[in-house]
Amino acid sequence: SKMTVKAVKMPCTSANVYTKVPDGGWGWTVAFAFFVVEALTYGIIKSFGVFFNDLMESFDETNSRISWIISICVFVQTFTAPLSTVLSNRFGHRLVVMAGGLLLSTGMVIASFARSVVDMYVTIGVVSGLGYCLSFLPTVTILSQYFDKRRSLVTAVASTGECFAVFSFAPAITALKEQIGWRYSMLSVGVLQLGITACGSLLRPIVIREQEEVKAQPPEESTETKYMLENEQTCTSIESIDSGVDITTSPSNVPGKTKAEPKSEEPKQHGQNLIENNRTPPEPKTKLLDFSVMRDYSFICYAFFGLFATLGFFAPSLYIIPLSRSLGIGKDHSAYILSAMAIAEVFGRIFAGWVLNKKPIRKIYIELICVILLSVALVAFPFASGFWGLMICSVYFGFMLGTVAGTHIPLLAEDDVVGIERMSSAAGVYVFIQSLAGLAGPPLAGVLVDTTKNYSSAFYSCAAGMVLGAVFLALVRPCKTGLCHHQQQQQQVEESTAGPPPELPDDFIDMDIGKAENSGKGSDSV
Numbered sequence: 384s385k386m387t388v389k390a391v392k393m394p395c396t397s398a399n400v401y402t403k404v405p406d407g408g409w410g411w412t413v414a415f416a417f418f419v420v421e422a423l424t425y426g427i428i429k430s431f432g433v434f435f436n437d438l439m440e441s442f443d444e445t446n447s448r449i450s451w452i453i454s455i456c457v458f459v460q461t462f463t464a465p466l467s468t469v470l471s472n473r474f475g476h477r478l479v480v481m482a483g484g485l486l487l488s489t490g491m492v493i494a495s496f497a498r499s500v501v502d503m504y505v506t507i508g509v510v511s512g513l514g515y516c517l518s519f520l521p522t523v524t525i526l527s528q529y530f531d532k533r534r535s536l537v538t539a540v541a542s543t544g545e546c547f548a549v550f551s552f553a554p555a556i557t558a559l560k561e562q563i564g565w566r567y568s569m570l571s572v573g574v575l576q577l578g579i580t581a582c583g584s585l586l587r588p589i590v591i592r593e594q595e596e597v598k599a600q601p602p603e604e605s606t607e608t609k610y611m612l613e614n615e616q617t618c619t620s621i622e623s624i625d626s627g628v629d630i631t632t633s634p635s636n637v638p639g640k641t642k643a644e645p646k647s648e649e650p651k652q653h654g655q656n657l658i659e660n661n662r663t664p665p666e667p668k669t670k671l672l673d674f675s676v677m678r679d680y681s682f683i684c685y686a687f688f689g690l691f692a693t694l695g696f697f698a699p700s701l702y703i704i705p706l707s708r709s710l711g712i713g714k715d716h717s718a719y720i721l722s723a724m725a726i727a728e729v730f731g732r733i734f735a736g737w738v739l740n741k742k743p744i745r746k747i748y749i750e751l752i753c754v755i756l757l758s759v760a761l762v763a764f765p766f767a768s769g770f771w772g773l774m775i776c777s778v779y780f781g782f783m784l785g786t787v788a789g790t791h792i793p794l795l796a797e798d799d800v801v802g803i804e805r806m807s808s809a810a811g812v813y814v815f816i817q818s819l820a821g822l823a824g825p826p827l828a829g830v831l832v833d834t835t836k837n838y839s840s841a842f843y844s845c846a847a848g849m850v851l852g853a854v855f856l857a858l859v860r861p862c863k864t865g866l867c868h869h870q871q872q873q874q875q876v877e878e879s880t881a882g883p884p885p886e887l888p889d890d891f892i893d894m895d896i897g898k899a900e901n902s903g904k905g906s907d908s909v
Contacts, residue, residue, distance in 0.1 A: 426548020
């Protein structure tokens with residue numbers, strides 16, 4: 384008979400312990416929390432443009448100096464990603480996300496009382512930027528741990544919170560500004576972002592333990608114990624009976640036990656051994672930041688993909704309205720184009736999650752196809768003319784952007800990249816590398832636009848970065864199962880088929896010497 388250890392559900396303040404990935408359960412609550420966190424982080428960042436004109440008028444600054452607020456914020460958010468990983472592994476995802484929500488809200492509230500653009504750089508750029516990092520990355524990491532088969536679909540649907548926020552927050556904040564002004568509107572946004580702390584409290588840690596099988600003790604052992612107790616008064620034990628048969632369950636045959644031990648203590652020791660066998664072995668200590676991912680060639684290629692692909696994520700959002708205005712399209716119609724892009728991104732995220740959830744499928748190849756189609760969308764923008772031409776390009780770009788933006792971080796959990804065990808550290812390093820492109824991308828596109836006096840150059844530069852990203856993404860799978868791996872496997876197969884070398888007798892030298900002596904005597908006699 385066998386006993387199996389069932390999954391244990393701990394209290395709210397403790398971890399959820401499962402024997403395998405639940406693919407649901409409390410994971411649905413975590414998915415809802417991620418939806419809200421997405422809306423209150425990236426949704427607010429993408430909707431911050433509604434404050435641009437007010438900040439320019441209040442601080443008497445140029446558009447470029449005001450745009451540095453978001454640039455610094457995004458850079459700090461991505462640059463401090465390894466710090467988020469270290470804190471999550473040390474203190475847990477829940478406390479880190481709650482602290483991030485508090486930082487984020489504090490920075491936005493203080494920014495509403497700013498008197499210069501430099502104050503905005505510190506409050507929103509640094510303080511809120513750090514809060515964005517501590518809130519977003521741990522949430523998406525723990526969500527991936529709760530799902531396996533449905534991971535791609537659930538993550539893609541939950542990430543649509545960002546798109547719904549862009550579609551709803553911009554008009555809502557605009558209407559609120561007309562009633563109470565931009566400062567109190569920004570203060571209200573900061574108070575709203577306190578909801579991230581509530582979402583962080585829902586992030587129960589998860590522990591996956593394989594089922595343990597404990598075999599019942601054989602009846603001979605209990606019989607032996609009973610027999611020894613019956614003979615205790617006569618000072619006779621099983622060992623004193625010379626039957627010619629060794630009893631393997633006897634304490635005398637167990638290493639570390641001697642016959643000098645009193646037999647009356649054996650039942651107690653036997654019970655202690657059973658307790659020790661039922662105890663769960665101690666879990667290995669988790670590394671705060673596992674840099675071993677940097678020795679994985681597949682992860683290095685995937686990190687370069689994220690570095691170059693990030694160049695293509697920002698251009699349409701920043702330059703679609705200036706490009707449309709340069710083509711003679713009105714201000715209101717330009718806003719419609721941006722809204723259509725956000726709606727199309729929702730459907731793109733859901734579609735990508737649905738496709739990647741199919742079995743069997745190689746997800747890294749689906750991602751590669753989406754990146755190639757996204758590059759085509761970036762190249763198509765300069766050839767668009769008129770309102771409907773830009774509208775079609777924006778909807779197409781938004782859909783393809785959703786297929787990539789909602790899946791490129793969760794794909795780190797796939798075995799083709801690093802796997803779920805090292806995803807936490809890999810996500811920190813991956814987003815950190817992305818920060819370089821996030822900081823250099825907007826200024827680079829701005830220099831090209833100022834040099835060429837044409838917005839098309841910004842889209843071309845982003846398309847070039849996306850194509851380079853597709854090249855590195857195509858190398859991820861070959862690096863995971865490359866030529867060196869095949870050579871190692873062939874060596875192992877050859878060693879296993881060859882078998883161990885034949886054993887020679889210890890006295891083979893003596894045998895040869897003896898033969899030589901006998902042959903020598905025979906020749907002498909002749």
